[in-house]
Amino acid sequence: MQNKKGIVIGISGASGSILGIEVLRALRDFENIETHLVVTKLATQTILHETKLSMATVHRMADYYHPINSLSATIASGSVDLMGMIVVPCSMKTLAGIASGYSDNLLLRAADVSMKERRKLVIVPRETPFSGIHLRNLSFLHDQGVVILPAMMTFYHQPETIQDMVDYLVGKILSQFDLVYGKYKPWEGKLDL
Ligand SMILES: Cc1cc2nc3c(=O)[nH]c(=O)nc-3n(C[C@H](O)[C@H](O)[C@H](O)COP(=O)(O)O)c2cc1C
Numbered sequence: 001m002q003n004k005k006g007i008v009i010g011i012s013g014a015s016g017s018i019l020g021i022e023v024l025r026a027l028r029d030f031e032n033i034e035t036h037l038v039v040t041k042l043a044t045q046t047i048l049h050e051t052k053l054s055m056a057t058v059h060r061m062a063d064y065y066h067p068i069n070s071l072s073a074t075i076a077s078g079s080v081d082l083m084g085m086i087v088v089p090c091s092m093k094t095l096a097g098i099a100s101g102y103s104d105n106l107l108l109r110a111a112d113v114s115m116k117e118r119r120k121l122v123i124v125p126r127e128t129p130f131s132g133i134h135l136r137n138l139s140f141l142h143d144q145g146v147v148i149l150p151a152m153m154t155f156y157h158q159p160e161t162i163q164d165m166v167d168y169l170v171g172k173i174l175s176q177f178d179l180v181y182g183k184y185k186p187w188e189g190k191l192d193l
Pocket residue numbers: 011012013014015016040041042043045046049090091092093094095126127
């Protein structure tokens with residue numbers, strides 16, 4: 001346990017809850033990483049709507065699951081040493097909460113702590129189209145050092161299934177923490193033209 005490094009996974013109520021779940025699943029293969037999961041109320045609904053998983057199953061995928069209102073949880077404090085946090089998917093409401101520092105739930109507080117402690121914070125926004133307010137919040141957080149990694153479709157790796165697309169995005173997210181995900185193959189620089 002001593003050498004383990006903690007990453008907080010925040011799943012908010014944007015579509016694409018499977019992205020957060022697959023990040024959690026992928027991180028289980030990294031022995032020195034321990035995951036802290038926090039799920040918003042709306043994310044509980046999107047998970048039940050978009051996947052066939054029960055919430056108990058999702059909670060068990062993490063090393064530690066923290067209820068959204070547990071503002072006294074370890075991850076609410078900057079004194080607990082963590083590597084950083086991934087908000088995936090990130091709704092526009094949670095984005096606004098992070099951008100304004102309005103930390104009225106544990107996900108928002110953990111993101112606030114990540115920023116104040118200058119830890120890596122990766123946000124995976126999912127909305128289309130973006131409004132000016134969304135873009136302003138994204139731009140502001142980018143300027144604060146937050147990595148904005150949108151849930152965008154990619155085709156150059158020639159995906160055949162939705163899972164291929166999800167795996168690719170999971171790989172991109174984990175690479176932000178220098179973690180190499182086996183199902184993700186970076187572009188090799190070859191084009192058969
Ligand atoms: C099925 C479903 C899909 C949604 N998809 C999105 C989305 O992709 N992006 C978004 O910003 N909000 C989306 N919403 C709206 C958010 O869930 C809503 O703004 C909520 O208040 C977000 O709360 P949270 O950030 O605390 O999870 C969706 C809602 C539902 C019910």
